Amino acid sequence: MAATRGKSFAGRFGVHIAVLVFVVIWTIPTLGILVSSLRDKDQIVASGWWNSFASSSQTEAGRLPAASAQVQKDGKYVIEGNIFGDGAKRDISAFGFKAATPTQYKAGTAADLGDGVTLQVNADGGFVLASPKAFEGDRGQRVYFASSAPPKFTSENYNAVLFSEGIGRSFMNSLTVTIPATIIPILIAAFAAYALAWMRFPGRALLIAVIIGLLVVPLQMSLIPLLKLYNGVGTFFGVPSKTYLGIWLAHTGFGLPFAIYLLRSYIAGLPREIMESARIDGASDFEIFVKIVLPLSFPVLASFAIFQFLWVWNDLLVAMVFLGTAPDQIVLTAKLNALLGSRGGNWEILTTSAFITIIVPLAVFFSLQRYFVRGLLAGSVKGG
Amino acid sequence: MATQIFSAIFVIIIGVGGCVAYFWGANKLLDLVFPSRGVSGAAAVDNLRRQGLVRPWLFVGPAMIILTIYLIYPVIETLRLSFLDRGGANFVGLANYEWAFGDHDFRNSILNNVLWLAVVPAACTFLGLIIAVLTDKIWWGTIAKSLIFLPLAISFVGASVIWKFIYEYRGEGQVQIGLLNAIIQYFGGQPQVWISLPFWNNFFLMIILIWIQTGFAMVILSSALRGIPEETLEAAVIDGANPFQIFWKIMVPQIWGTIAVVWTTITILVLKVFDIVLTMTNGQWNSQVLANLMFDWMFRGGGDFGRGATIAIIIMIAVIPIMIWNIRQANKETGGH
Numbered sequence: 001m002a003a004t005r006g007k008s009f010a011g012r013f014g015v016h017i018a019v020l021v022f023v024v025i026w027t028i029p030t031l032g033i034l035v036s037s038l039r040d041k042d043q044i045v046a047s048g049w050w051n052s053f054a055s056s057s058q059t060e061a062g063r064l065p066a067a068s069a070q071v072q073k074d075g076k077y078v079i080e081g082n083i084f085g086d087g088a089k090r091d092i093s094a095f096g097f098k099a100a101t102p103t104q105y106k107a108g109t110a111a112d113l114g115d116g117v118t119l120q121v122n123a124d125g126g127f128v129l130a131s132p133k134a135f136e137g138d139r140g141q142r143v144y145f146a147s148s149a150p151p152k153f154t155s156e157n158y159n160a161v162l163f164s165e166g167i168g169r170s171f172m173n174s175l176t177v178t179i180p181a182t183i184i185p186i187l188i189a190a191f192a193a194y195a196l197a198w199m200r201f202p203g204r205a206l207l208i209a210v211i212i213g214l215l216v217v218p219l220q221m222s223l224i225p226l227l228k229l230y231n232g233v234g235t236f237f238g239v240p241s242k243t244y245l246g247i248w249l250a251h252t253g254f255g256l257p258f259a260i261y262l263l264r265s266y267i268a269g270l271p272r273e274i275m276e277s278a279r280i281d282g283a284s285d286f287e288i289f290v291k292i293v294l295p296l297s298f299p300v301l302a303s304f305a306i307f308q309f310l311w312v313w314n315d316l317l318v319a320m321v322f323l324g325t326a327p328d329q330i331v332l333t334a335k336l337n338a339l340l341g342s343r344g345g346n347w348e349i350l351t352t353s354a355f356i357t358i359i360v361p362l363a364v365f366f367s368l369q370r371y372f373v374r375g376l377l378a379g380s381v382k383g384g
Numbered sequence: 385m386a387t388q389i390f391s392a393i394f395v396i397i398i399g400v401g402g403c404v405a406y407f408w409g410a411n412k413l414l415d416l417v418f419p420s421r422g423v424s425g426a427a428a429v430d431n432l433r434r435q436g437l438v439r440p441w442l443f444v445g446p447a448m449i450i451l452t453i454y455l456i457y458p459v460i461e462t463l464r465l466s467f468l469d470r471g472g473a474n475f476v477g478l479a480n481y482e483w484a485f486g487d488h489d490f491r492n493s494i495l496n497n498v499l500w501l502a503v504v505p506a507a508c509t510f511l512g513l514i515i516a517v518l519t520d521k522i523w524w525g526t527i528a529k530s531l532i533f534l535p536l537a538i539s540f541v542g543a544s545v546i547w548k549f550i551y552e553y554r555g556e557g558q559v560q561i562g563l564l565n566a567i568i569q570y571f572g573g574q575p576q577v578w579i580s581l582p583f584w585n586n587f588f589l590m591i592i593l594i595w596i597q598t599g600f601a602m603v604i605l606s607s608a609l610r611g612i613p614e615e616t617l618e619a620a621v622i623d624g625a626n627p628f629q630i631f632w633k634i635m636v637p638q639i640w641g642t643i644a645v646v647w648t649t650i651t652i653l654v655l656k657v658f659d660i661v662l663t664m665t666n667g668q669w670n671s672q673v674l675a676n677l678m679f680d681w682m683f684r685g686g687g688d689f690g691r692g693a694t695i696a697i698i699i700m701i702a703v704i705p706i707m708i709w710n711i712r713q714a715n716k717e718t719g720g721h
Contacts, residue, residue: 012521012522015518015521015522016522018518019515019518019519019522019524019525019528020528022511022515022518022528022532023528023531023532026531026532026534026535026595026598026599027531027534028563029546029547029549029550029595030534030535030538030546032546032549032550032563033545033546033549036549044561045554045559045561046559047559047561048559048560048561048562048563048566049561050563050566172389172392175392176392176395176396179396180395180396180399180400183396183399183400183403184399184400184403187400187403187404187407188403188446188447188450189447191407191443191444191446191447192443192444192446192447192448194443195439195440195443195444196444199436199439199440199443200440201437201440201441204440207444207448208714209711209714209715210451210456211451212710212711212714213707213710213711214451214455214456215707215710216652216703216706216707216710217455217459217700217703217707218652218655218656218675218696218699218700218703219656220656220675220678220695220696220699220700221455221458221459221462221696221697221699221700222454222455222458222459222462223458223678223679223682223692223696224458224461224462224465224682224689224692224693224696225457225458225461225462225465226454226458227682228461228472228689229453244395245395245399248399249450249454250454252450252454253450253451253453253454253455254454254455256447256450256451256454257451257455260447284415284420284435285439285443286411286439289443310537313539314537314538314539314540314541314542315539316539316540316541316658316659316662316663317658317659317679320679321682333539333541333542333659336541336542336545336663337541337662337663340541340544340545340548340663347549347552347561350545350548350549351545351549353545354541354542354545354546357539357541357542358537358538358539358542361537361538361539362534362537362538364537365534365536365537366530369530369533373603376600376603376604377603377604377607
């Protein structure tokens with residue numbers, strides 16, 4: 001804590017450094033997948049993402065053209081061409097003709113293959129294989145080389161992931177789950193919160209205590225009975241048990257205690273005079289609620305909306321229990337989890353998919369951070 | 385894709401519209417049944433009174449029904465199921481609980497959960513507090529806080545992918561593309577498969593949650609720190625207290641209540657931690673936790689609801705003290721209201 005001294009120059013400098021270290025540690029992981037998602041998929045495995053702005057080098061193997069490509073030149077038999085053929089050119093730093101020593105010769109020098117046969121590979125991939133005797137056989141000479149490719153950034157991964165890995169579809173599914181699962185609890189909770197804050201009826205205090213108790217009930221308590229209930233309802237009415245309606249109601253149920261708690265404490269704090277003067281003017285509770293309470297409560301409604309949106313968007317557990325895994329229902333988090341299993345080593349797919357799943361929360365977070373923080377401060381007894 | 389978008393918009397309108405229609409319609413209906421306008425004075429007063437009796441229930445009704453179905457009934461049902469066998473048909477007494485305490489995976493989960501509870505809330509609160517204090521002193525503190533706060537918006541699955549990439553291990557002789565192994569190798573160490581190292585892998589999973597939750601602790605504690613009256617800090621400075629003393633003897637005691645709230649909030653979250661373990665190891669290499677074990681039993685071999693429910697009850701028991709504390713606290717605050 002010496003860094004908090006703050007008065008001396010060294011102290012203040014220390015504070016800056018300490019904060020910078022924290023910021024770097026907290027930012028680097030996310031930066032890593034963002035950068036990787038934009039890299040060429042061969043480069044992702046060839047070098048760490050922190051090297052992605054430098055050229056990446058790799059050792060490759062190739063085969064030169066067979067004997068049929070030879071021409072006679074100055075009394076020698078020669079095969080000429082470019083290792084990369086018509087493909088993208090890279091810089092070759094070294095080459096060899098044995099698997100054990102793939103980088104024995106520097107680019108531009110000539111290697112002696114024995115029997116007077118020489119092979120020269122230039123930095124641009126051009127090669128000359130020359131021999132005093134005619135080449136035979138239909139298999140060309142094996143050649144190994146170390147090449148470095150310039151950094152290559154591409155949006156190809158995003159195209160692949162969105163349209164052929166099914167992430168695009170899952171994105172739509174996530175939106176389909178999240179939007180109603182955010183709006184429905186707000187409506188239901190706002191009415192309940194107003195009644196609990198400003199209307200007199202028996203059992204009100206008990207109801208408030210129950211809601212505060214329910215704030216911390218673990219989701220796990222609800223899963224099995226609800227799964228049974230949904231299956232029962234599905235069988236009884238002959239409808240699918242995994243539906244969007246089912247998951248909206250589930251998210252509504254799980255979000256309600258926090259919503260009511262948060263909205264009630266805000267609505268209870270609105271000035272009494274406004275309500276009373278409206279009532280004297282003959283407004284009913286419904287009118288007071290719609291015309292006065294709702295507009296005044298906008299900040300807290302926004303806070304809760306952001307919370308619930310992030311919660312539902314980021315949820316995996318509820319989606320895995322109450323929604324199917326077919327392409328028409330699987331949400332982003334569940335899809336990402338499935339990809340981790342099936343595409344475990346394909347980092348170009350995983351990093352890109354992960355980044356797509358976090359784009360929306362990050363956008364919401366950055367644009368509405370003020371409301372988010374306010375909600376956090378008002379509702380920090382909730383268990384998350 | 386187009387049909388999906390259409391049907392999504394359609395169901396959204398139906399769902400949200402249904403809600404609006406209920407509140408508006410129920411209210412309209414009440415006004416029609418007990419009219420307060422256009423009837424004689426006495427009848428109007430009478431009807432207004434009746435409206436006042438019914439209307440609160442129209443307002444809280446949907447919330448109560450949903451809370452009952454989705455939270456209250458399940459709590460009771462889960463408790464009941466924990467005394468039944470896997471299909472929920474036969475009463476088996478405490479057999480599920482006996483099984484649990486004899487089961488290797490369960491005991492391992494309890495142990496790991498205790499480890500998580502000991503490390504994560506403490507680490508988040510401590511780091512959050514330090515960052516809150518430090519960022520308050522510099523001009524770019526708000527930006528720094530935003531960046532540290534940012535992981536809170538990322539899903540646990542997304543965070544798991546992010547960290548899995550950091551822990552990535554490539555075989556001997558290959559280029560290490562995982563940051564951690566690359567750093568270890570740079571300093572001459574031996575790259576490891578971090579998430580399959582028994583015991584220590586727990587800590588690599590915990591780091592993910594700490595990374596996410598420190599921002600939460602920081603924001604709450606930062607606002608509590610701002611609430612400390614300037615005079616007490618100034619008085620301490622005048623009395624010659626050093627920054628270390630100011631922090632521990634003046635700041636920390638004044639925000640003790642907030643620290644407790646942050647600590648308990650993260651504690652509850654830790655008890656429910658599921659996604660991180662599922663996506664990183666799925667409980668392999670002795671990294672199982674209760675919430676993931678419960679999910680496992682819920683679907684394993686068609687689902688053993690008795691054992692799943694038992695594990696849920698164990699999680700619930702751990703939460704109950706916090707629940708009681710919360711209700712007491714709330715009663716104290718609203719005592720006069």
